């Protein structure tokens with residue numbers, strides 16, 4: 463069976479040697495030494511100032527909305543994983559969708575201003591498949607209208623844009639370290655910001671609001687990462703360069719084999735050092751996609767319709783038509799890609815896509 467992704471598992475003995483440290487200290491959570499060590503390693507690898515690990519990649523989006531005190535309407539993209547929209551709704555704000563750029567699949571900044579009302583408080587956009595949004599245009603609009611910017615950067619581990627981490631753009635970026643992501647801790651995530659005051663607020667929100675064991679800065683929830691998650695993260699992190707290098711070679715192989723076809727592929731924004739996280743292809747029609755998917759499934763190959771459906775069609779949002787996002791969502795398929803996929807598997811998969 464070949465799945466859309468295969469979780470990278472570090473050698474068992476490397477994982478258990480990190481776990482042993484938690485055992486030796488009899489310390490499983492509440493910011494133990496493994497969480498702190500992983501945070502330090504990630505900050506230096508990524509080149510970011512403030513990064514706090516969390517138990518998944520959805521809570522930091524909710525915490526960012528809370529910490530920035532957002533109310534009313536939040537402008538967002540219809541082309542993302544459901545967590546981007548559900549986090550807005552969960553925090554009692556209203557998602558207002560703006561359609562995407564056809565080539566880059568990220569929110570179209572030329573359509574943002576017409577969606578701004580006196581209730582708009584922020585823009586929450588996703589760097590889709592690790593492809594950066596038009597961050598300069600978004601920043602200019604946010605400054606002009608006094609809006610906050612949050613990036614759902616769940617796919618962006620290791621992505622640089624114009625010489626620095628993509629996580630350094632916007633007021634807050636969030637990432638996911640779910641088992642299907644390029645760097646993972648089983649379940650996990652983080653929030654990143656350059657603003658130390660904002661980081662302080664995000665931090666206490668993620669730990670019940672604690673100031674000391676007996677006093678509180680304010681309201682909070684629990685989004686702490688455990689030592690068990692951090693042990694997996696440390697063991698995976700030791701292999702991160704090989705993981706990215708393997709994916710790069712796999713992507714180049716797909717590119718080479720699919721060059722002859724009429725399939726549209728992801729266009730990476732100029733200035734980006736990409737992380738080769740996903741391999742989406744866009745068919746001319748949904749019918750064609752379904753036919754290819756059925757043929758692959760019958761040979762035990764499982765690509766995934768990602769992202770589908772377009773989020774403006776969810777049953778808890780105000781539905782208005784998003785022509786490009788809806789059209790792409792129907793026709794896009796992510797091909798299997800992992801740190802272990804072989805050239806022969808890629809050749810097999812590409813065989814289903816010959817013109």
Ligand SMILES: *Cc1c(COP(=O)(O)O)cnc(C)c1O
Nearest residue numbers: 518519520543545616638639640
């Ligand atoms: C994976 C993902 C999330 C959610 O992350 P979890 O760690 O699963 O909570 C949010 N947004 C996007 C775009 C994702 O792909």
